Amino acid sequence: MTRQASIDPAAAGELVYTADEMMTVAAARALRDGMTCFVGIGLPSAAANVARATHAPGLVLIYESGTIGAKPTELPLSIGDGILAETADAVVSVPEIFNYWLQPGRIDIGFLGAAQIDKFGNINTTVIGGDYDHPRVRLPGAGGAPEIAASCREVIVVVRQSSRSFVERVDFVTSVGYGSGPADRERLGLTGAGPKKIITDLGILEPDPVTFEFTLTGLYPGVSIAAARERTGWDLAVAADPEIIAGPSSVELDALRNLQVSSLDR
């Protein structure tokens, strides 16, 4: 699997880590201490918990199960594991979490995954291929994502990069990024600013300030621009001088691995 082995095991003394671990750590770094963060399950949840275990102990994690300020010591499998309720500052109903907490724009960051994403950051988690009534692949659907994408002050997407998942135009718009380009969010009345970063297992993409098209602005150590282009289904624009993002520190890796070890140990 290239996904797990794309980073060269190191010469003596260097940390050995997987591409998924690098992606999770990079996503964790995007969160600042004291922020409020609406967390999707899977990679976003892992990253948010690494942030809380390292540089952002005051990060407020909010799950759509209505658990506000959850402080899990192991990664939950679902958004409603008991550990989230037991460690939360408050537990509210599902209508309340969406209506009172998310909709008015109280939440700083929405942290989402994606099955398919396009160059304007629109996300598809509904159907792939065929037509809606006869899809080739039926995905889980919307969940909380459309309103998270619409109403959080900013959105960060964490997703593994491939030419199949990074497409010119998504097959179905489940959650709106920048629609078909500049000014679409305003036209649609979406109150949040939209996706600011797509963090992948190769690097980081950010929207061009004029065209809003996602552009490669950062690469992990050892990843080439050519590799990023090859794993993008549109003609990927690249920033003039993409940043080389530092690999994970031992503190970050330990934090991630401790969370995962304790969840495997259930």
Place this chain on the structure above:
Amino acid sequence: MAEIVSLAEAVERAIHDGDAVAMEGFTHLIPFAAGHEVIRQRCRDLTLIRMTPDLIYDQLIGAGCARKLIFSWGGNPGVGSLHRFRDAVEHAWPAALEIEEHSHAGMANRYVAGASGLPFAVLRGYNGTGLETLNTHHDSAPTIKPITCPFTGETLTAVAALRPDVAVIHAQRADRAGNVQLWGIMGVQKEAVLASRRSVVTVEEIVDDLDPRPGATVLPTWTVSYVAHVPGGAHPSYALGYSVRDNDYYVAWDAISRDRDEFTRWLDERVYAVPAGLA
């Protein structure tokens, strides 16, 4: 007033072929034992309503109980696909499944409207999404429409109320009069019960007196039709204070549900061969 009856009797009296049934519980307190009883009683042509179909509706769909599914997120949380749901949508096995899908916020508000006795709820949502356009595409009545605020002129979204025939939930406990108490992650159970014509509540225990519990929800006996004592009735979901979520089971379900024969074997051994009320 709620009647305290066996699970088999509760399901037999409350749920009939063709009913719209909402079995709620958001990850926590999912009424699995009641779902299995519905399968055992071979209910057919149900419209199944649930925010997260989860394993419980994967099982009911695979068993052929459903005609239609109204939902907002149909995956196995943290694991992957619901294979029986996918097989029904992608290959019409064991039968074609009509779907009506929303976002979580939309579904939650639809239950709130139903519980409130209103025909619709208003939210800021769906704008620019494909969900909005599915309305015009299907034969059944639209459930998402734009609405203009009479005060500000702003365009918002209206979603049609959900009014199920029956709500089915699991709770921690009830007293002998049928007052029900539940706590922890509350999902939309209160709204689902109040929106529905009839309701079935399975409980971990029946007690002489309900101790007051800060933050707990109480459904007074006169809001509930049937209460059944089913300890462990949420497994592999859980009841906070009584059990923990069986995450290994959710992981194992992936392989059981992936294959039609494997699933059918599971159904025979773990549902049809088991008496009502035993998880």
